[in-house]
Amino acid sequence: MDNVRAAAVQFESIQADKPANLETIRRFAARAAERGVQLLVFPECCITGYWFLRKLSREQLGQLAEPVNGPSSAALLDLASRYGMTIGAGFVEADGGRFYNAYVVAMPDGGLRRHRKLHSIENDHIASGNEFTVFDTPHGFRAGVLICYDLNLVENVRI
Numbered sequence: 001m002d003n004v005r006a007a008a009v010q011f012e013s014i015q016a017d018k019p020a021n022l023e024t025i026r027r028f029a030a031r032a033a034e035r036g037v038q039l040l041v042f043p044e045c046c047i048t049g050y051w052f053l054r055k056l057s058r059e060q061l062g063q064l065a066e067p068v069n070g071p072s073s074a075a076l077l078d079l080a081s082r083y084g085m086t087i088g089a090g091f092v093e094a095d096g097g098r099f100y101n102a103y104v105v106a107m108p109d110g111g112l113r114r115h116r117k118l119h120s121i122e123n124d125h126i127a128s129g130n131e132f133t134v135f136d137t138p139h140g141f142r143a144g145v146l147i148c149y150d151l152n153l154v155e156n157v158r159i
Contacts, residue, residue: 004139006039007032015049016064018091022047022075025089033083038139040087044147045101047072047091050122053101058125065094068104068114076106084108086137090147098127103145109138115145118156132159 009028014020025042032040044050048064056064066072072091080087086107093102093116101117116129134144150156 002140004039004141005035005037006041007035007037008041010043011046013043013046013049015052017049018047018064018072021049022072025076025087026079029079029083029085029087033085038085039137039143040085042087042089044090044103044117045092045122046089053092053122053126056123056125061092061099061123061125062094065092065099067095068093068102068112073104073106073112076104077110077112080106080108081110086139086143088145092126099123099125100129101126101147102129103147105135105143105145107138111135111138113145115147117147117150119149119153121149132156 011024076087076089088103088105090103093100101120101122103115105113113133113135115133118129120126120128136142146156
């Protein structure tokens with residue numbers, strides 16, 4: 001495996017403003033591409049915002065959440081393809097009447113992987129995931145995703 005140039009971006013999301021947060025992600029992705037980054041990761045729930053989630057009702061979460069194959073993932077896949085990089089970012093996922101703190105990883109070959117936070121504590125209406133997410137990337141390395149509190153349990157990292 002060759003060396004991989006990776007970057008992590010920390011930014012303060014605007015709560016419930018997915019278009020603005022995706023625009024921030026677009027700006028950072030363009031800058032990362034200029035620097036030859038192949039793996040670009042953004043924070044947990046950076047697309048939807050995070051801290052305010054604990055105060056939302058089930059109906060409000062439903063208005064904010066989207067399926068894993070929704071517009072936010074499509075935007076990440078577009079960026080990944082355009083810049084030839086793997087990009088990860090988080091949002092609130094809706095699936096079958098349930099909500100998850102999810103993280104998607106979009107790859108330049110069109111691949112998309114989703115991880116659901118294993119130990120969700122943000123809101124009573126957000127369910128915990130039940131599987132680990134490890135996958136191969138088109139850049140020749142394996143990647144795994146854990147979100148926030150998932151990392152507090154060393155067994156998760158070892159797995």
